[in-house]
Amino acid sequence: MFYRVNMATLAVSKDDGAQYQGLGGRALSSRIVSAEVDPQAHPLGASNKLVFVTGLLSGTGAPNAGRMSLGAKSPLTGTIKESNVGGAMGNKLGRLGIRGIIVEDLPAKDTAYVLKVSAAGLVVEEMPELKGLDIYDTVAKLQQKYGEKVAIGCIGTAGENKMASACVGFTDMEGAPTRQAGRGGLGAVMGSKSVKAIIADDAGTQMVPFADEAAFRAGTKKLANALLTHPVTSQGLPTYGTDVLVNILSEAGGLPTRNFSSGRFEGANNIGGETLNATAKERGGKTGHACSPGCIIRCSNIYKDKKGEVLTGGLEYESCWSLGADIGVDNLDDIAVMNRLCDDIGVDTIEMGVTLGVAMEGGVASFGDGKAAIELIKEVGKATPLGRILGGGAELTGKTYGVRRVPTVKGQAIPAYDPRAVKGVGVTYATTTMGADHTAGYSVTANILSVGGKVDPLKPEGQVDLSRNLQIATAFLDSTGLCLFVAFAVLDIPEALDGIVEMCNARFGWNKTAGDYLEMGKQVLRDERAFNAGAGIGAGDDDLPEFFRKEPLPPHNTVFDIPKKDLDTVFNF
Amino acid sequence: MSGTIELRAFMGLADTFRERGWGNPRQLSLDGPTSGCELLAKLDIPVEQVEGIFINGKVSLPPVAVVNPGDRVALAPPGIPGPYRVLLGFKRKLPGEGE
Amino acid sequence: MGRAETLALLAAGHVPERYRRNIGTIGAAGQARLLEAKVAVIGAGGLGGTIVELLARQGIGYLKVIDGDTFAAHNLNRQILATEHNLGMNKAAAAAARVTAINAEVTVDAVPAMLCADNAAGLLAGIDVVVDALDNIETRLILGRTASNLGIPLVHGAIAGFTGQIATILPGDPGLDRIYKLCAGQAKGIETALGNPAATPALAASLQVQEVVKILTGVGRPLSRQLLYFDTELNLFEIFTLG
Amino acid sequence: MRLEVRLYATLRQAAPASPDGVVPLDIPDGATVAEVLGLVKIDPADVRMIMVNGVAAELGRTLMDGDRLGLFPPLGGG
Numbered sequence: 001m002f003y004r005v006n007m008a009t010l011a012v013s014k015d016d017g018a019q020y021q022g023l024g025g026r027a028l029s030s031r032i033v034s035a036e037v038d039p040q041a042h043p044l045g046a047s048n049k050l051v052f053v054t055g056l057l058s059g060t061g062a063p064n065a066g067r068m069s070l071g072a073k074s075p076l077t078g079t080i081k082e083s084n085v086g087g088a089m090g091n092k093l094g095r096l097g098i099r100g101i102i103v104e105d106l107p108a109k110d111t112a113y114v115l116k117v118s119a120a121g122l123v124v125e126e127m128p129e130l131k132g133l134d135i136y137d138t139v140a141k142l143q144q145k146y147g148e149k150v151a152i153g154c155i156g157t158a159g160e161n162k163m164a165s166a167c168v169g170f171t172d173m174e175g176a177p178t179r180q181a182g183r184g185g186l187g188a189v190m191g192s193k194s195v196k197a198i199i200a201d202d203a204g205t206q207m208v209p210f211a212d213e214a215a216f217r218a219g220t221k222k223l224a225n226a227l228l229t230h231p232v233t234s235q236g237l238p239t240y241g242t243d244v245l246v247n248i249l250s251e252a253g254g255l256p257t258r259n260f261s262s263g264r265f266e267g268a269n270n271i272g273g274e275t276l277n278a279t280a281k282e283r284g285g286k287t288g289h290a291c292s293p294g295c296i297i298r299c300s301n302i303y304k305d306k307k308g309e310v311l312t313g314g315l316e317y318e319s320c321w322s323l324g325a326d327i328g329v330d331n332l333d334d335i336a337v338m339n340r341l342c343d344d345i346g347v348d349t350i351e352m353g354v355t356l357g358v359a360m361e362g363g364v365a366s367f368g369d370g371k372a373a374i375e376l377i378k379e380v381g382k383a384t385p386l387g388r389i390l391g392g393g394a395e396l397t398g399k400t401y402g403v404r405r406v407p408t409v410k411g412q413a414i415p416a417y418d419p420r421a422v423k424g425v426g427v428t429y430a431t432t433t434m435g436a437d438h439t440a441g442y443s444v445t446a447n448i449l450s451v452g453g454k455v456d457p458l459k460p461e462g463q464v465d466l467s468r469n470l471q472i473a474t475a476f477l478d479s480t481g482l483c484l485f486v487a488f489a490v491l492d493i494p495e496a497l498d499g500i501v502e503m504c505n506a507r508f509g510w511n512k513t514a515g516d517y518l519e520m521g522k523q524v525l526r527d528e529r530a531f532n533a534g535a536g537i538g539a540g541d542d543d544l545p546e547f548f549r550k551e552p553l554p555p556h557n558t559v560f561d562i563p564k565k566d567l568d569t570v571f572n573f
Numbered sequence: 574m575s576g577t578i579e580l581r582a583f584m585g586l587a588d589t590f591r592e593r594g595w596g597n598p599r600q601l602s603l604d605g606p607t608s609g610c611e612l613l614a615k616l617d618i619p620v621e622q623v624e625g626i627f628i629n630g631k632v633s634l635p636p637v638a639v640v641n642p643g644d645r646v647a648l649a650p651p652g653i654p655g656p657y658r659v660l661l662g663f664k665r666k667l668p669g670e671g672e
Numbered sequence: 673m674g675r676a677e678t679l680a681l682l683a684a685g686h687v688p689e690r691y692r693r694n695i696g697t698i699g700a701a702g703q704a705r706l707l708e709a710k711v712a713v714i715g716a717g718g719l720g721g722t723i724v725e726l727l728a729r730q731g732i733g734y735l736k737v738i739d740g741d742t743f744a745a746h747n748l749n750r751q752i753l754a755t756e757h758n759l760g761m762n763k764a765a766a767a768a769a770r771v772t773a774i775n776a777e778v779t780v781d782a783v784p785a786m787l788c789a790d791n792a793a794g795l796l797a798g799i800d801v802v803v804d805a806l807d808n809i810e811t812r813l814i815l816g817r818t819a820s821n822l823g824i825p826l827v828h829g830a831i832a833g834f835t836g837q838i839a840t841i842l843p844g845d846p847g848l849d850r851i852y853k854l855c856a857g858q859a860k861g862i863e864t865a866l867g868n869p870a871a872t873p874a875l876a877a878s879l880q881v882q883e884v885v886k887i888l889t890g891v892g893r894p895l896s897r898q899l900l901y902f903d904t905e906l907n908l909f910e911i912f913t914l915g
Numbered sequence: 916m917r918l919e920v921r922l923y924a925t926l927r928q929a930a931p932a933s934p935d936g937v938v939p940l941d942i943p944d945g946a947t948v949a950e951v952l953g954l955v956k957i958d959p960a961d962v963r964m965i966m967v968n969g970v971a972a973e974l975g976r977t978l979m980d981g982d983r984l985g986l987f988p989p990l991g992g993g
Contacts, residue, residue, distance in 0.1 A: 063793060063821070091790065173790050220821045228797060228822060236652030238798065240584055244653055247583045251647045253630040264630070269597075274587045290794025296822065298794050299654070458631070488654055555630055719993040807993035830990040835924045837990050850971060851964060852989065861963070862925045863992030873993065899964075899971075901987065903923055906935055912985070913970040 001097050003122045005115060007193045008046070008105040010124050017099060022508075024056035026082040026478035027524045028100060029071025033080050034527045036102070039534030043075035043185075044162055044192040050103040052093070052153075052198060055481020056504050059094020059208045060216070063224045064483040066091050066292025073535070076164040076185035076351070076393055077411045077435035080531040083186050084439070084478055086300075087170035087179035089151035091293040092202040093117070094481070103193055112160075112196035116146070119204045130196045132157060134344045134381065135169040138197060139177045146199055148175050154197035156346025159187030161383045163391030164411075165351035166191060169343055172291045178300070178313035179291050182348035183437065184412065185393075211509030219506060222499030223486065227296055230496075232488035237299035238288040242317035244273030245416070246325070252457070253556045254421035255321065256414070258328045258367045259357035260407045263421045263553045267330025271320050275332060276301065283308055297485050303336045312340035318438075321416035322353020327360055327373055334370030338377055345381040347391060352377060354413035355394040362401025405547050410435035410537060419544055420553040420560050422457050427467035427562060431542045431570040433528035439484055441470035460562045468570050476521035480504060522573055529571060539568050575604045576642025586622065586650050602642075609638030612646075624651040675707055675733055675777040682707070690775075691731055702889035703731060707777065709888045710734040712799040714787050714815055716763035717741070718873030719829050719880065720805035721753035721770075726881040727778075728771040732888075734779045735771055738795060739763040740786035750870045787811055792818040801884050804828040805877070809852050810859045816841065816848030825887050825894075829880040833866030834905040836876035839914065840883045840894040846914050851899065875902070916980035918942050920955060923987045929957045942978065949974045951984060963989035 002017040023031055032051050041047035050072045057065040068090030074081035093101075096117060107113065112130040116123050130138050134156040142152050152171045159166040166187030169177040181187075190196075210216045227233040236244060249255040250268035257265040269275060280287050280301060289300040291314060305311040315336060323338040324330065342349045356373050359365065364386075365372035379387035389400050394413040398406030407414040412435030419426025428441030477484055480500065490496045501514050532538070548560040580599045582590045590597045601616075609626050613619070613635060626638040627647040633639075640646055678688050682704045687695050691703050698706070711732050713720050716739040724737055741763050747754040753766045768782035783795060787806075792814055796802060802819050804826060806812050812828070819826040823843040828851070830837050841847055879900065886892040895911070902909045922929060922936040930938045942951060948967070952959050952974075965972045966985035978984065 061789060061793075061817075061821075088790065173794075217821065221823060224793075224822050231650075231652035232654045234652075234798065236584060236650075237654050239652075242654055244584055247581070247647075248649060248653055251581065251583075251627045251630060251649075252632070272583075274584060290791065293790035294793045296793045296797035298797060485654065715993050717993050805993050807991065809989060809991045812991070829993070831992045832988075832990045833924060835990060837987075846971075853963070859991070861989035861991030863990065865925065868992045901923065908923075910985075911969075912966045915971050 002100045002102065003098065003117065004102045004104060005122065005124060006104050007107040007113070007195070010107075012122050012124060014121070020100070024054060024058070024099070024479050025067070025069045025481050026071075026084065026475060027520055028053045028479070029069045029082050030080055030524055030527045030531070032100065032102060033071045033073065034531040037073055037531075039073070039531050041073055043073045043078070043189060046106045048073050048189060048192075050186065050189045050193060050195070051100055053100040054090055054094045054098060055479060057507060058090050058481040059092075059096075060210075060503070060507060061207070061294055062220050062482075062503055063227055063294055063296050064292075064486050065481045066294055067481050067483055068093060069478065070168060070181045070186050072186050072189045074184035074186070074435070075162070075188045078535055079410055079433055079435055079537055080528045081184035081186060081434060082478065083168075083181040083183050084484070085153075085168070085170050085179055085181040086292040086295075086483065087151065087153075087172050088292060089153055089170055089198075089200050090481055092151045092200040095202040095205040095208060096200065097208070101198070103195060106192065107194045111194055113194050114142070114197045114199060115195060116199045116201070118201040127196065131160070135177045135346050136344050139169075139171060139175070142197055142199060143175060146201065149203070150199050150201045152177070152197055152199050153181070155187045155190050156344060157381060157383065158346040158391050159191035160196075161388065161391070162188040162191045163347065163380070163388065164188055164396070165347045165355070165391055165393045167346055167348045169346055172300070172313065173293060176313055177343060180343065180348065182350065184435065185348075187346050210507055212506040215506035216503055219499040219502030222495045222502065223489075224296060226489040226493040226496035226499065227486060230489040230493060233297045233485065237297050237485065240273035240277050241287055241299050241301050241315070242273070243271075243276045243315065243320045245317045246272035246320055247274065249417060250325070252421060253553070254418045254457070255325050256407070256416065256418045257325045259326060259361045259405055260414075260418060260553075261405070262555075263418050264555050265325040265330070268325065270330040271324040271332050271335060273317075276303070276315065276320070279303070279332060285310075289313070292483070295483065297483065299485065305333065305336070311336045312343065315339055316349075318416050319349035319353070322350050323356070323373070324353075326353050326357040328367035329370040329373060330368075331370050334374065337374055338370075341374065341377045341381065345377070347380060350415050351393050351413045352380070352390070354407060355390050355397045358394045358398045358403050358406055359390060359401060361405060362397070362403045364401065405551075406545060408436060409544060410541055412436045418553055419548055420558050421556055423460060423560065423562060424457065424463045424466045424470075426544060426548070426560050427463045427567060427570060428471060430544050430567050431467065432471060433525065433532055440474055441467050458556055458558050460566075463562055464566050464570055468573065471525060471570070472518055472521040472573065474521070475524035476517050479520060479524065525571065542567050542570070574642060575602060577602045578640060578642060578644045578646050581647040583647065584650050584653060586618070586648050589618065603640065605642065607640045609633060609635035609640065612638075612640050618648070622650050623648050624653070625649045675779075678777055679704055679707055694730065698885065698889045698891050702891055705888055706731050706885070707733040709800045710736070710798065711801045711803065711884060712736040712738065712796055713767075713803045713805055714738050714811075715805035715807060716753060716767040717747065717805065717807055718750045718868055719831065719877045720763070720803075721751050721767065722874050722877035723803055723805055723881055724767045724771060725752060725774070726878065727884065728774040730881065730885060731775065732778060732884075734781075736781045736783060736795070736799065737764045737767040738783040738785065738787050739767070740784055750868055750873050752874070787815060789814050793822065796822055796824060799824055801887050802826045803880055803884060804848070805880070808859050809861060812848055813852060820847050827880045827883040827887070829876045830861065831868055831872045831876050832861055832863035833869070834872060835901070835903045836872055837899055837901045838876060838879045838883065838895060839899040840887065840896050842887075842894070842896045845897050850914050872904070875904070916942060916944055918951065918978055918981075919983045920951065921983060921985045923985065924990075925988050926957060926961065926986050929955055946978055947974070948972060948976045948978065948984065951978065952986075957986065961988055962986050
């Protein structure tokens with residue numbers, strides 16, 4: 001079932017979305033945006049649409065199937081955008097039988113609307129009292145009104161102020177807004193439509209129907225078994241979270257430090273997962289926290305301050321890096337404060353951290369000054385002129401301060417793997433339809449596509465093929481509603497992929513092969529490329545900033561040396 | 574040619590180092606070139622607890638790693654997430670394929 | 673003495689005094705397996721309180737106790753953890769305190785929340801045996817489905833009045849929905865009419881703990897694919913086959 | 916044909932003449948469990964487990980001469 005909400009008339013309509021049969025998650029959101037949004041549209045204008053969609057497995061209770069996708073034309077990159085998020089909402093929308101909610105047009109008046117969806121349907125409510133509130137306060141007010149069991153996605157003041165790095169914050173299973181549809185500024189699109197929040201209440205729903213429940217359960221078991229036996233998903237992630245990568249990437253010389261001027265950070269251990277885990281133990285925080293229903297990997301965490309008060313949650317590798325190593329800060333408590341501020345104001349932590357790194361390069365503050373960084377993020381919350389510049393992202397800040405080293409692709413900040421030391425991810429940054437995005441080519445399906453790691457991360461050979469296949473497989477996984485981290489188990493345990501294929505088939509009565517599902521992944525990329533071409537963003541834009549090819553990165557002193565013409569072959573499939 | 578290496582341990586192995594009262598990093602003297610497996614035996618760490626050995630920032634697998642005095646070395650156990658497993662070259666063997 | 677030291681002693685053939693009376697039935701190797709095991713007890717009321725108490729004494733290495741409820745006066749007749757002093761206290765937290773008082777070698781996590789379809793998988797991931805000590809059918813079915821999906825053995829127990837039933841569901845066995853097959857939509861059983869007297873939960877809980885010990889040590893024969901039904905009003909103890 | 920019906924817990928109230936809950940019963944050939952429930956006047960909604968000769972069975976199960984039919988109400992307490 002699809003809902004369409006027209007913000008100009010506040011009319012809500014409902015249809016079965018026959019033209020979007022067989023699609024879910026990113027495949028669905030990208031198809032809707034490419035079919036219904038003029039690529040030339042202004043991202044904050046009446047022609048852009050914001051879509052919320054569920055994955056193929058949403059609501060089924062399958063392991064780690066709690067993710068959903070948001071889609072729109074991005075105000076940050078000007079490209080199509082799919083922003084994938086965990087938390088409690090994907091499952092509830094799935095249980096409600098909702099495949100998509102499409103928000104159209106612009107409202108006539110300047111107020112705050114809430115879209116509330118339940119078994120009774122979708123209603124638009126005006127709640128002007130939410131205007132100007134940040135995310136934690138918004139969630140608290142909405143929970144007072146609608147109860148603590150609903151799932152909430154909402155924007156903070158950054159979204160209301162239509163800042164290009166604004167995210168949409170979603171509540172986790174305990175009702176804390178610790179999960180973000182972070183990248184690409186979709187919070188600004190939501191703000192442009194005066195949609196302050198979306199709420200899902202699945203009370204009274206039954207289990208979703210299955211074409212073949214027994215086969216579905218059999219597939220479920222295969223995936224669960226793989227996740228519970230693979231050392232990454234059963235031990236590493238639950239114990240240490242994603243932040244354990246800080247030490248590893250620093251050791252590999254690929255942890256971008258002080259605005260991408262070095263690949264190794266001397267303070268890495270202070271901000272890494274080992275320290276995060278020890279701090280959680282000491283203060284009564286928590287690692288091994290599940291962010292979404294059915295999650296059995298449990299990589300999230302709850303971080304408490306020195307007094308034992310909950311400060312923030314979902315403190316991820318990318319955030320510890322961007323608000324840590326990339327600005328030279330080696331104090332986890334400062335990082336946690338910044339993470340909380342970003343989650344509250346509603347800006348993407350990756351974009352914010354990289355932006356601060358660029359600003360520090362431009363002399364706005366000194367590298368390593370965590371307290372100054374905290375104050376700068378508060379400027380974003382106050383929407384001062386400086387705050388608006390920072391909230392506009394790394395590229396805008398780089399231009400404003402005349403900085404030469406600005407790590408962005410298609411206007412979006414490069415995440416936590418330096419492409420000079422980890423070249424495979426560099427190919428993905430350069431070519432993905434999303435602007436620089438590490439999750440667009442995660443470590444999936446090396447076995448099924450025979451692209452195992454015969455590549456040396458410091459050498460150019462083989463990287464383009466690797467990135468191509470990873471991007472295709474990722475586009476499929478992003479369409480299922482599964483968490484990308486199932487990929488770690490899929491990589492080594494073939495039954496895990498069998499289980500995913502069997503679940504998708506048994507849910508809908510399909511008879512597709514793994515190859516068919518990868519074809520879906522390819523089609524996603526074709527849809528997205530076509531939209532971007534229409535928006536004037538083509539192969540010429542598929543490259544990294546010049547400095548990556550010119551400035552050697554210590555300690556390996558390598559540059560990004562994959563020829564542009566090779567990058568242009570990524571989408572030859 | 575003897576000398577010392579600077580040795581780090583990550584994730585659960587960092588706990589092992591702490592429990593044993595070792596520094597992290599730990600300075601360790603070697604008599605000369607040492608294989609990854611010899612190094613782990615010397616440290617009394619089972620080889621299955623180490624997925625990759627970083628030597629001066631480059632990943633080797635324990636059976637093929639060679640550590641020389643003066644190297645910066647780090648031990649990474651199985652279970653570390655992230656694209657690194659393909660992108661950094663940990664994942665070398667495909668199912669049904671030899672080393 | 674900590675668990676690691678005890679395990680080292682057991683491996684060397686020495687049994688610490690506190691476990692000596694266990695060894696005749698399960699052996700030193702069995703005791704070591706218990707100390708390395710992770711057991712989740714869902715519900716810390718009439719069944720769960722006694723289960724937690726006995727598992728801690730038996731020497732299970734890790735216990736996760738899940739219950740979002742608090743003690744009330746009507747629990748005092750049968751719930752071993754409920755006292756006149758802790759009315760209003762969360763049941764899982766009370767269980768954790770009791771475990772710590774009994775056996776400091778047991779690591780215990782109290783989860784002060786109700787198990788539900790949303791959190792079940794996350795709470796049970798990584799557990800070796802799950803014990804169903806719930807008080808309603810709806811949640812039992814969620815628990816049964818999750819344990820089955822995760823391949824975790826489940827020890828079921830339920831009571832009402834003078835009667836009780838115990839079953840062990842190993843991965844691949846017919847599940848709890850076999851027992852409650854006709855109960856769709858029914859949250860409670862006949863206990864709403866018969867009540868739960870003092871001894872019945874303790875009896876069922878003891879049998880459940882014995883099942884956990886058998887599953888983990890490999891000693892004895894668990895009630896797999898079977899259901900033990902007792903009716904102490906007539907002193908009936910019968911075992912049925914669930915097929 | 917003859918059947919031994921065993922009623923457990925609250926279901927015994929359906930046969931006050933048999934306080935031990937064991938009810939010998941003559942039934943037509945080919946009767947099913949559901950039909951027997953009608954004969955002993957027990958609402959199928961009150962029965963949650965059915966055992967025939969100690970093995971779980973369904974409402975539609977056809978009974979044989981000499982079968983022992985156990986009927987159980989749901990236990991959900993803890």
